[in-house]
Amino acid sequence: MQKNISSLFISSINRFIERFFTRKSSALIIWLSVFIGILAGGMSALFDHGIIWISELRLSFIEYYSDSTTPMWLVAIPISSLMAGLAFYITHRFAPEAGGSGIPEIEGAMEGMRPVRWKRVIPVKFFGGLLALGSGMVLGREGPSVQLGANLGRMISDIFKVDKVDAQALLAAGAAGGLAAAFNAPLAGIMFVIEEMRSQFNYNLTSTKSVFMSAIMATIVMRLITSQDAVVTVTSYSHPSxxxxxxxxxxxxxxxxxxxxxxxxxxxxxxxxxxxxxxxxxxxxxxxxxxxxxxxxxxxxxxxxxxxxxxxxxxxxxxxxxxxxxxxxxxxxxxxxxxxxxxxxxxxxxxxxxxxxxxxxxxxxxxxxxxxxxxxxxxxxxxxxxxxxxxxxxxxxxxxxxxxxxxxxxxxxxxxxxxxxxxxxxxxxxxxxxxxxxxxxxxxxxxLSMRRKRQETTRKALSRVAPTDPKE
Missing domain, CATH: 1.10.3080.10 (Clc chloride channel)
Structure with missing residues (x-):
């Protein structure tokens, strides 16, 4: 009797695992999107605090090396120049696709047109973004947050080896989580994927729920680390006439x-x-x-x-x-x-x-x-x-x-x-x-990518051609 109960319990557990944690299960994708949202929220919060930290560090250096004869702006020029130059160097050297906002790269990846090299993009976008934004350039942190979130989604997809359709859903979920955390705006994060990426997003119940779950979890994590206040403190207006x-x-x-x-x-x-x-x-x-x-x-x-x-x-x-x-x-x-x-x-x-x-x-x-x-x-x-x-x-x-x-x-x-x-x-x-x-x-x-490929192909073809002897 005891053996029968144990066998029944084990078989029930096996059925549960088979149903909810197989690669083809929609429940697994939902749970993975929850995890991606947590990672995206944590990464966005860390990025936000990193910008504040590096900006304060830059200001400390400027104040330390400036005096009555050396104005602050003169000290700020070489410090900020080195910060931005390093950001440009690591971007061009290791992951050119990390340049700009990164959102077109994510849209291209959802269409299967652009690769997602998350092992390169995540560190380059994170540290390059810190240096560029901290130097004083007129840039926003939402683009890096979206690209970082989407690359975290692809990282989880590769680790769990989900299929192509589910990988696209997790990519979109990461992007939604990144934007939601960047602006403390979960609805905007969800709608951004559904509206802006409508031509690339594969609409179905699982992918939509994944986007929702990721945006919710990313916002919760962001608010736990920072606060629940609005990103911008302005006057609360009543209905205009x-x-x-x-x-x-x-x-x-x-x-x-x-x-x-x-x-x-x-x-x-x-x-x-x-x-x-x-x-x-x-x-x-x-x-x-x-x-x-x-x-x-x-x-x-x-x-x-x-x-x-x-x-x-x-x-x-x-x-x-x-x-x-x-x-x-x-x-x-x-x-x-x-x-x-x-x-x-x-x-x-x-x-x-x-x-x-x-x-x-x-x-x-x-x-x-x-x-x-x-x-x-x-x-x-x-x-x-x-x-x-x-x-x-x-x-x-x-x-x-x-x-x-x-x-x-x-x-x-x-x-x-x-x-x-x-x-x-x-x-x-x-x-x-x-x-x-x-x-x-x-x-x-x-x-530009196609043009560079054609130029590279032409260069390789020309290099294979042996030089002809002018005497012949």
């Missing part, structure tokens, strides 16, 4: 035009850098040294132009700048964003884009307040709407933009103006023939 909604629609129309121009300028800046360095390492590193020096000096002299811009958003929304100052700051930060992101440095463009949207939105809000004082009581509401408007126009993911701004600022009553602004921006961008920035960046990457 319904009669003023047409102004938010007009703001969205403006962002539709600005977004298309912004995307074109990013691509043009990348072409300019490619023309300069010709993919030669010493030239690529020289660009990093130069940019590190420029933004290192700016981080001391005019910090509002340097860094990601996340710290700038509350000051802009709080009304600390007049219209003239907002216009100048917008133009300078636009140039700084293009120079930083277009260079191929390991960093994202989400945060700088949100900062630009806040600046333009506040500028529009002050103008609207002066023209229609009976409709606009607080120009700061347009700054909040502007954060989502430029994101929607450039990335062409309006729902993600709406959720991202709401979760980042805890302004849930601003949902209607955000919807109107993002809708207007998307409509104009689409009607004018604009395309999502990450789609264009992926296409550009694929063209």
């Amino acid at each position: 319904l009669m003023s909604l047409w102004l938010y629609l007009l703001l969205g129309f403006c962002f539709g035009v600005v977004g298309i121009l912004f995307n074109k300028m990013i691509l043009a800046t990348q072409d300019m850098y490619l023309f300069i360095h010709q993919n030669q390492r010493w030239r690529f590193v020289a660009i990093g040294l130069f940019l590190g020096a420029v933004f290192g000096g700016l981080s001391i002299v005019e910090p509002d132009i340097a860094f990601s811009g996340m710290e700038l958003i509350p000051h802009v929304e709080g009304g600390h700048y007049l219209m003239g100052g907002l216009m100048i700051l917008f133009l300078f930060r636009l140039i700084a964003t293009l120079l930083s992101f277009g260079s191929g440095a390991p960093g994202g463009v989400f945060a700088p884009t949100l900062a630009l949207g806040t600046l333009f939105g506040m500028l529009f809000g002050l103008a609207a307040q002066s023209l229609f004082p009976h409709l606009v009581t607080d120009a700061g509401t347009f700054a909040i709407a502007g954060m989502g408007g430029l994101f929607a126009a450039t990335v062409r993911a309006p729902i993600t933009g709406i959720l991202l701004v709401i979760e980042m600022t805890s302004n849930y009553e601003m949902i209607l103006p955000l919807i109107v602004t993002c809708l207007g921006a998307t409509m104009v961008a689409q009607s004018l023939g604009g395309r999502p920035i990450y789609t264009q960046l992926l296409e550009r990457t694929m063209k």
Whole structure:
């Protein structure tokens, strides 16, 4: 009797393991996505704390070596230059795909067009991103977080040897977890994969649940390590007047035009850098040294132009700048964003884009307040709407933009103006023939990759040809 009970218990355990922990089981993929979310949240939190630590360390060195005869900005130039130059070197030397935000690489990997070399990308993106962002360059940490999360997903897929379809689901789950943790925005992380990566994402019940679980766990881990507060501390606004909604629609129309121009300028800046360095390492590193020096000096002299811009958003929304100052700051930060992101440095463009949207939105809000004082009581509401408007126009993911701004600022009553602004921006961008920035960046990457392969094939073919004797 006892043997029968033991046999029955063992067989039940075996059936349980066979059902829930086999490679083909959807339950295994869900559990793996939970683990990936934990890893992505921990990695994002570590990356965030690393940026703070290396920025404080840089500032300590600057303060230590500066005195009455040597100004701080002069000391900051060589320190930041070396940091950025090292970031550019390790990126070009070990994992060129870690350059930029990394999101086009993930989209390409989900389509099977780009490799995911997680053993190289994870350390290069992590340390290269710390150095580049810590030097003062205008870059965001969300791109590295997304690429790191996705590469962690591929790492787990390789360890557990899941099939191709499930590996894609775990890759997407890692990306969602990375974005959710970067901005403390689980809904935005989920929607980013579903909306932005819709052409690559394999929709089914298992993959969708994997994305949800990873984003949830990544956010929980991030909040346990940091806090549950919103990423950006701004004013909590009440519902704006319904009669003023047409102004938010007009703001969205403006962002539709600005977004298309912004995307074109990013691509043009990348072409300019490619023309300069010709993919030669010493030239690529020289660009990093130069940019590190420029933004290192700016981080001391005019910090509002340097860094990601996340710290700038509350000051802009709080009304600390007049219209003239907002216009100048917008133009300078636009140039700084293009120079930083277009260079191929390991960093994202989400945060700088949100900062630009806040600046333009506040500028529009002050103008609207002066023209229609009976409709606009607080120009700061347009700054909040502007954060989502430029994101929607450039990335062409309006729902993600709406959720991202709401979760980042805890302004849930601003949902209607955000919807109107993002809708207007998307409509104009689409009607004018604009395309999502990450789609264009992926296409550009694929063209450059094919061109280099053809050049390498031609070079090898020519090297095999024996030189002919001129006497023959």
